[in-house]
Amino acid sequence: MSAIRHFDTPHIIRFGMTNDNPGMSEIQFWRNGVHFKLGVYEDDVRGTDFEQQWKPLLKQDPILLRAGLWSELCDLIISHCMEILQVLAPNIPYWTSLHDYFYCKSYTLRLYGAPKSGVIPRVVHGPTSACAYEMQPAAWNTFNVPDDIPIYDCHEASPLDHGMDLKNAPQKVRLSDGTVAFFIPSRISTRRQEGPGYVNDVNESHQSIASYFLLHSLQIRRSDDSARIPKMLGILSYSGRPDADIQREDGKQIAGILLEWIDGFRLINYRLGVYRHITAQNESNHAKWRQQVSQVIKELQVSEGHREGKVGESDQVYLQLVFDQWLSEEAHVLASNPQEIKEIEMSRWFTILDSVC
Structure with missing residues (x-):
């Protein structure tokens, strides 16, 4: 459960788990650009004053109460580790470039009982490295990867x-030449429930990136600042970790892509509220978006299908679905008359329209 807890500096809680039988908890958080995984086990803290405060917070209360208990649990654990946290992650500037997000120090800590009913944190692993968000x-x-897209290093x-x-994760970024861009990072794969008893690993960030490569290859004319699909400004490269099996010959990897910054545009495959930027609701803008979507459809029809960007094998079957989902959502949300979708022969590309309505 994501949360921000403020002490001498913000502590960004990303993940965690609890169990009250046997008692244990684990939280993962970031402090001043350093990653920490902090575990507490009942056998290690038995008989301490800390245990008396900690154990009641492990109970599985109704969902509406969990957020408050989770914040209280995080505050309790972090407050008992503040001295070592200030040493390992002091209050100095951090995350000053996008490179810093892809290479961060990481420590695993564990709380143990100490004299006089106290507890003391110890480093049990690290430092290693981890990526943020x-x-x-x-x-x-x-x-x-298209050959005509500029490549920027993460440090830029x-x-x-x-x-x-x-x-x-950061969205608005500034390049070394002063250009402001929207950053879509490459992320880890997630597990998605596809049906009864079937779970599949899927990487939605790769799907989004591949979809924007596809849009770039279509070379669709963009005539209006308020309604156009954002063009790709560049590819962000990363060369900080020598993983030979996933590199090009020059050692670079793709950290993400950079899009032109347009207030109000929508992101392919980023469906959570924080990512779905709402376009101004007026008829003029609706018409402009419909024109943009129609141009995409025409280009795809000329090519007799999707000119798909390459993604990992486990994701290949999802790319067309992702692109169709985006197109159908755009047309449905922004068209003043949803029936018009069918009137302009878009049905081939809106195969999941009914599920969106």
């Missing part, structure tokens, strides 16, 4: 206003 560079050959992009929304 579930980011993970992708092998260059994960995608069919810095986050803007990230402190205003630390629960999420």
